[in-house]
Amino acid sequence: MTTVQTAAGRHALPDGTGHFGPYGGMFVPETLVTPLQELGAAYEEAWNDPAFRGDLDARLRTYAGRPTELYFAERLTRSLGGARIYLKREDLLHTGAHKINNALGQALLARRMGKTRVIAETGAGQHGIATASVCANLGLECVIYMGAVDMERQALNVYRMRLCGAEVRGVNAGQRTLKEAINEAMRDWVTNVRSTHYVLGSALGAHPYPMMVRNFHKVIGEETRRQIMEAEGRLPDELAACVGGGSNAIGFFFDFLDDPEVRLVGVEAGGRGITPGEHAARFEGGKLGVLQGCKTFILQNPEGQIELTHSVSAGLDYAAIGPEHAYYRDQDRIHFAYATDSDALEAFRACARLEGIIPALESSHALAYVMKRAPEMRPDSLLVVNLSGRGDKDVQEASRLIEAGGRE
Numbered sequence: 588m589t590t591v592q593t594a595a596g597r598h599a600l601p602d603g604t605g606h607f608g609p610y611g612g613m614f615v616p617e618t619l620v621t622p623l624q625e626l627g628a629a630y631e632e633a634w635n636d637p638a639f640r641g642d643l644d645a646r647l648r649t650y651a652g653r654p655t656e657l658y659f660a661e662r663l664t665r666s667l668g669g670a671r672i673y674l675k676r677e678d679l680l681h682t683g684a685h686k687i688n689n690a691l692g693q694a695l696l697a698r699r700m701g702k703t704r705v706i707a708e709t710g711a712g713q714h715g716i717a718t719a720s721v722c723a724n725l726g727l728e729c730v731i732y733m734g735a736v737d738m739e740r741q742a743l744n745v746y747r748m749r750l751c752g753a754e755v756r757g758v759n760a761g762q763r764t765l766k767e768a769i770n771e772a773m774r775d776w777v778t779n780v781r782s783t784h785y786v787l788g789s790a791l792g793a794h795p796y797p798m799m800v801r802n803f804h805k806v807i808g809e810e811t812r813r814q815i816m817e818a819e820g821r822l823p824d825e826l827a828a829c830v831g832g833g834s835n836a837i838g839f840f841f842d843f844l845d846d847p848e849v850r851l852v853g854v855e856a857g858g859r860g861i862t863p864g865e866h867a868a869r870f871e872g873g874k875l876g877v878l879q880g881c882k883t884f885i886l887q888n889p890e891g892q893i894e895l896t897h898s899v900s901a902g903l904d905y906a907a908i909g910p911e912h913a914y915y916r917d918q919d920r921i922h923f924a925y926a927t928d929s930d931a932l933e934a935f936r937a938c939a940r941l942e943g944i945i946p947a948l949e950s951s952h953a954l955a956y957v958m959k960r961a962p963e964m965r966p967d968s969l970l971v972v973n974l975s976g977r978g979d980k981d982v983q984e985a986s987r988l989i990e991a992g993g994r995e
Contacts, residue, residue, distance in 0.1 A: 600911070605794020605881075608917065610910035613793040614877045619773075622780045627795035629700050634802065639699065643692055650724065651687045652680050653806065657814035657971070662941040670824070670964035672957060673971040674944070675811050677835065682717045684947065684976030685804060685835045690717035690786055692803035694725055697784035704728040704779065707786040708772040710737050710765035710831070711902030711949060712744025713976050714788030719753035729753040732771045734764040737901045740984045762895060765831075765905050769879050789832025790909035793880030797910055804838025811971060812842050819969055825850040827960070828973040829953040830923070831867070831902050833909035835975035844920060853912060854956045856898035857925035863888070864895040868925040869908040870916065876907075883910040899928035899988060900948040900981075926955035928988075934958055935978065935985055947976035948985065 605611050605627075613623055633639040647653040656676045664672045677685040690707075697705055705727050709715030715731040722729035731748055735757045738745050748755050761767040769792075776785040790800040815823050826843060828836035830853035843849045858866030869884045876885040878893065885907045886894040898904040915921040926934070934954035939945045946954060950973070957972050964970060978985070 600914075601794060601798055605798070607797075607911045607914035609875070610883050610913045611794060611797060611881050613880065614882065615793045615880050616777065618777050619780070619793070623793055623795065630696060630795055630799050633696055633699055639695065643695055646691055646695070647688065647806065650681060651691060654810045655679050657811060657818060659818070660942050663938065664961070666937075666941055667958060667961045669962040669966060670960075670968035670970040671966070672961055673815065673818070673823070673969065674974045675807065675839065675971060677807065677973060677975050678944070678946065678950070678977035682713065682720050683979060684713040684717065685807060685838065686714040686717040686788060686976075687721065688806060688838070689788065689800050689803040689834060690714065690721045693784065693786040693799070694718070694721040694727060697727065697786070698725055700784065702782060702784040704730070704783040705786055706730045706732065706772050706775050706783055707788060708732045708765065708768040709744075709788060710734070710768065710904070711900065711947070711976075712737070712741040712748070712980060713902065713947070715753070715755070716744050716747045716751070718786050718788075719748040719751040722753065723751040730775070731755045732758055732768040732775070734758050734762070734768050736763040737765065737768070741901055741980055743983075744980050764901065766879070766893070773879065789834040790837050790911060791832040791879070791881060791883070791907060797881065800834050801837045801841060801911060804834050805841040807835065807838040807973065808840060808842035811839065815969065815971060821969070822846055822849050823969040823971045824848075824964065825852060825960070825968070825970045826973070827852045827854060827953045827956050827970065829854050829903060829949045829975060830908060830912060831856070831905050831949065832907075833912045835973055837909060837911055839973040840921060844915070851921045852956065853921055853923045854953045855908075855923060855925040856900060856903035856952060857927040857930070858897040858899070859928060861925070865897050866925070867896040867898045867904045867906065869906070870923045871925060878907045881910050883907050884913045899931055900952065902947070902949040903952065924956050926952040930955035932985060932989055935981070936989070944974070945978035945982065946974055947978045948981045950975045951978075
């Protein structure tokens with residue numbers, strides 16, 4: 588294991604080629620190299636422009652609803668014993684999840700670049716509805732790509748996107764889930780790159796996307812640091828967040844990377860169990876490879892073909908993980924666990940029953956980890972979980988699965 592980066596090193600990542608150590612980069616067709624370079628330059632200029640940052644901050648407050656609350660889950664804490672549990676309430680944001688932080692930042696960047704059309708991919712639909720809402724607010728044309736399977740299990744979000752004026756295009760290739768939606772969005776972008784900006788929804792893909800998405804989400808951790816200091820007078824002992832591509836988690840963790848006393852845990856989708864095709868836990872059987880623009884840990888067979896994935900959550904069943912997560916795992920700075928479908932469903936019910944808060948099935952994976960971890964910790968320990976989204980979209984699917992005993 589290498590040494591954890593200093594603050595200067597952390598903020599210098601990725602390097603000039605878009606790499607986090609051996610991970611990341613820009614593995615795309617030649618037709619996208621120049622647009623990605625132009626996007627990186629436009630982003631750097633905007634990020635360093637006080638007017639752009641001021642406009643973004645104002646819209647995050649007045650439109651998205653920041654800052655979100657840090658909530659002490661008293662009944663959940665008492666029920667589990669052990670650590671005091673806090674929930675970072677990203678579920679309270681407009682459109683129901685952390686996704687709007689990034690969608691708003693990228694849509695403002697697209698408008699600044701003179702783009703009139705926005706495309707996006709979505710799995711659980713939260714990035715889709717965030718992008719559709721922001722495009723409606725800014726007067727931008729919007730097209731969302733979504734796997735046909737995800738459209739069925741997230742029908743509410745499909746209707747919400749269309750209600751906001753977005754065109755939702757179903758994808759019937761492959762597993763008909765998130766990976767295929769990203770493929771179609773990338774094909775669209777190659778064809779229409781002069782007028783179109785692709786609002787990639789997670790901290791993955793080709794440079795500069797992992798960096799941009801991280802920076803648009805790092806407000807989560809910055810707020811958490813201030814709020815836990817106000818509430819408890821010290822930093823937490825541990826942070827936990829679910830990890831699909833990894834946007835909510837890296838935004839939550841980033842401000843704590845230089846605090847070695849704070850343990851950081853990402854929770855992947857264990858699905859039906861850790862056998863090929865039955866899960867989406869990239870660090871449980873994955874290996875280094877390239878997928879959809881970047882080098883990272885990927886679930887693939889010995890011939891290098893992408894394995895099938897599964898999760899009860901439409902937002903966690905992606906075969907690759909964001910490159911920054913892979914980098915900090917190598918450094919032993921971010922640790923990874925997984926939660927199965929049945930664990931996540933139990934956490935979904937427990938949070939609703941004990942706190943009156945219905946979490947997204949994605950967030951329920953992190954809660955499932957917390958339900959096992961908290962009793963192992965001292966009563967004066969502080970454990971903060973990022974409640975990355977609310978579960979309105981999942982109630983019908985969760986009801987079906989719970990009635991079926993968690994079996995699909």
